Amino acid sequence: MSVQPAISVTQARKAFGGLLAVNDVSFEVAPGELLGLIGPNGSGKTTMLNLISGALKPTSGSIALGGQTISGLPAHRIARAGIARTFQLVRILPSLSAEENVLAGAVFGHMRQWGGEARRAARDLLARVGLGGLGATPPSAMTYIDQKRLELARALAGNPRVLLLDEWLAGLNPSELKTGINLIAELRAEGRTIIMVEHVMDAIRSLCDRCVVMSSGALIAQGRVEDVLSDPEVVRAYLGGGDA
Amino acid sequence: MSAFSGREIRVFLAAAALALAAALPLADQGYYLSLAVNVAMYAVLCTAWALFSGPTHYISLATAAFFGLGAYTVGLGIDTVPFAALIAIAGLVSAIVAALVGLATLRLSGVYFVIFTLGLAELTRQVVTWLQTNFTTGVGLYVFTDLAERHIYWMLLALGAAVYLSGWLIARSRLGFAMRIIGNDETVAAHVGIDTAVSKVLLFMISGAFIGMVGAILAPRFAYIEPPAAFNPMISFQVVIMALLGGSQRLWGPLVGVIPFTILFDFVSGQFPNHTNLMIGAAFMLVVYFIPNGIVGVMERLRLRLGLRKTPSASGQEKAA
Ligand SMILES: Nc1ncnc2c1ncn2[C@@H]1O[C@H](COP(=O)(O)OP(=O)(O)OP(=O)(O)O)[C@@H](O)[C@H]1O
Numbered sequence: 001m002s003v004q005p006a007i008s009v010t011q012a013r014k015a016f017g018g019l020l021a022v023n024d025v026s027f028e029v030a031p032g033e034l035l036g037l038i039g040p041n042g043s044g045k046t047t048m049l050n051l052i053s054g055a056l057k058p059t060s061g062s063i064a065l066g067g068q069t070i071s072g073l074p075a076h077r078i079a080r081a082g083i084a085r086t087f088q089l090v091r092i093l094p095s096l097s098a099e100e101n102v103l104a105g106a107v108f109g110h111m112r113q114w115g116g117e118a119r120r121a122a123r124d125l126l127a128r129v130g131l132g133g134l135g136a137t138p139p140s141a142m143t144y145i146d147q148k149r150l151e152l153a154r155a156l157a158g159n160p161r162v163l164l165l166d167e168w169l170a171g172l173n174p175s176e177l178k179t180g181i182n183l184i185a186e187l188r189a190e191g192r193t194i195i196m197v198e199h200v201m202d203a204i205r206s207l208c209d210r211c212v213v214m215s216s217g218a219l220i221a222q223g224r225v226e227d228v229l230s231d232p233e234v235v236r237a238y239l240g241g242g243d244a
Numbered sequence: 245m246s247a248f249s250g251r252e253i254r255v256f257l258a259a260a261a262l263a264l265a266a267a268l269p270l271a272d273q274g275y276y277l278s279l280a281v282n283v284a285m286y287a288v289l290c291t292a293w294a295l296f297s298g299p300t301h302y303i304s305l306a307t308a309a310f311f312g313l314g315a316y317t318v319g320l321g322i323d324t325v326p327f328a329a330l331i332a333i334a335g336l337v338s339a340i341v342a343a344l345v346g347l348a349t350l351r352l353s354g355v356y357f358v359i360f361t362l363g364l365a366e367l368t369r370q371v372v373t374w375l376q377t378n379f380t381t382g383v384g385l386y387v388f389t390d391l392a393e394r395h396i397y398w399m400l401l402a403l404g405a406a407v408y409l410s411g412w413l414i415a416r417s418r419l420g421f422a423m424r425i426i427g428n429d430e431t432v433a434a435h436v437g438i439d440t441a442v443s444k445v446l447l448f449m450i451s452g453a454f455i456g457m458v459g460a461i462l463a464p465r466f467a468y469i470e471p472p473a474a475f476n477p478m479i480s481f482q483v484v485i486m487a488l489l490g491g492s493q494r495l496w497g498p499l500v501g502v503i504p505f506t507i508l509f510d511f512v513s514g515q516f517p518n519h520t521n522l523m524i525g526a527a528f529m530l531v532v533y534f535i536p537n538g539i540v541g542v543m544e545r546l547r548l549r550l551g552l553r554k555t556p557s558a559s560g561q562e563k564a565a
């Protein structure tokens with residue numbers, strides 16, 4: 001008997017009017033796997049994450065978390081079931097302190113805590129992502145990478161079963177990028193299941209077990225990273241830009 | 245180290261202010277007591293209103309609906325049920341109506357919510373009128389009690405203390421924390437696992453319950469309760485003006501608006517009885533246009549600016565406080 005996949009996406013489709021942003025996509029993620037989700041701009045990656053996290057409801061198809069169907073549930077139910085995410089355009093809670101930003105994930109997320117226990121967990125996570133001792137700082141005074149770290153800490157605070165990262169490494173300078181990649185590598189090493197949308201190919205190569213490639217809403221390839229990146233159709237999708 | 249913490253001092257000051265306010269009927273039982281009842285009534289209404297509207301930024305015009313339901317609860321039950329129980333029932337009835345309205349409307353955007361709550365007050369008034377004309381003899385109800393103005397005043401003060409205590413407890417609860425997150429970013433709130441609809445409905449119920457209880461306490465003052473007075477939409481607008489004038493982001497903010505406005509309103513309605521609506525309309529526009537964050541918001545900005553001038557380096561920390 002094979003292991004139950006952590007996430008299984010079956011014929012997921014999302015239409016915005018006449019535009020098929022996600023077109024009957026199916027793939028699975030094994031527990032503990034770090035899956036890369038790549039594709040040219042506008043290929044539907046963020047929309048795919050939105051379907052998984054419940055930000056959007058699929059037009060058709062289904063998504064399951066550990067065998068339980070989650071598609072169609074509201075976002076907060078999916079979060080409680082164990083899916084946490086970061087956003088492509090970083091979303092911090094500006095009028096809350098850094099610690100409270102992380103606390104938000106700890107108090108309401110998958111594994112819920114409250115009071116001193118939750119505060120301790122939030123402080124530990126801040127240290128974990130490299131923001132140790134900055135708990136009282138207003139996040140609006142933080143640099144971009146620190147805001148991204150904060151968002152990651154918030155996503156981790158509920159100890160989710162699956163973590164979705166939407167271009168978490170985008171916009172970082174080379175040294176920050178190295179720190180960022182190391183941080184994700186650590187998460188992977190501790191056995192977290194992660195879906196990572198990324199344009200930084202070095203990160204995909206060094207971090208991912210497998211990857212899925214989307215183009216114009218459709219899944220055009222999936223498999224081991226080297227194999228997929230040398231697939232002629234993938235090369236064409238990236239080089240050819242938007243023509244179909 | 246000082247003998248008292250900041251919180252102990254504040255609790256002491258609040259208790260002293262409450263005791264002082266409670267002693268007012270000993271000094272005067274006429275004009276000033278009657279004015280004080282108005283101040284206390286609007287203080288409770290506005291603070292209860294801001295419990296919900298402050299964190300959610302939804303402008304509710306349902307105050308008249310809850311207030312009227314509370315008054316009618318007393319009107320219908322005064323001959324058979326003890327007054328204290330009627331106040332509790334009024335809170336319960338209002339909370340139930342708030343839950344129904346909330347579930348139906350809080351998924352909508354702010355504008356629809358405003359319109360719906362305004363309509364709710366009118367709808368409730370029409371339904372009550374219809375029920376009375378079809379199932380009872382008159383359109384109004386007599387409320388005869390041996391409660392004097394000062395008893396009403398003391399009950400309002402006690403209810404006010406309860407509203408403040410509730411607000412203080414909510415701010416320290418998961419519900420309060422959820423509301424702060426929702427106020428910052430509703431999408432993030434949903435994605436960390438907060439049921440945003442349920443949180444807002446709960447808060448609307450708490451707020452509505454207190455407003456209904458105010459209506460119940462005020463019923464004996466009316467003596468004769470009829471729909472146009474009990475469901476007077478002006479109450480809804482006045483509450484919005486005063487709460488916004490004071491500032492709805494702090495628990496004590498509305499009080500800062502209630503005291504001057506109620507006194508001013510009392511003066512205007514005494515001197516120029518035909519121009520009260522004009523004054524309310526003008527005040528509404530002025531407040532929304534010039535001080536959307538209220539007097540408290542202006543004060544905090546001033547304090548921030550003064551504080552910054554004193555210590556130019558402490559910029560980030562100041563903003564967080
Ligand atoms: N809410 C929406 N309403 C209408 N169209 C949308 C919406 N969200 C996305 N789209 C469209 O769906 C398509 C896929 O967008 P999506 O954001 O998923 O792409 P992406 O792969 O994440 O791109 P990028 O790499 O630039 O982030 C685009 O054509 C986009 O314009």
Ligand SMILES: [Mg+2]
Binds near residue numbers: 045046088
């Ligand atoms: Mg995207």
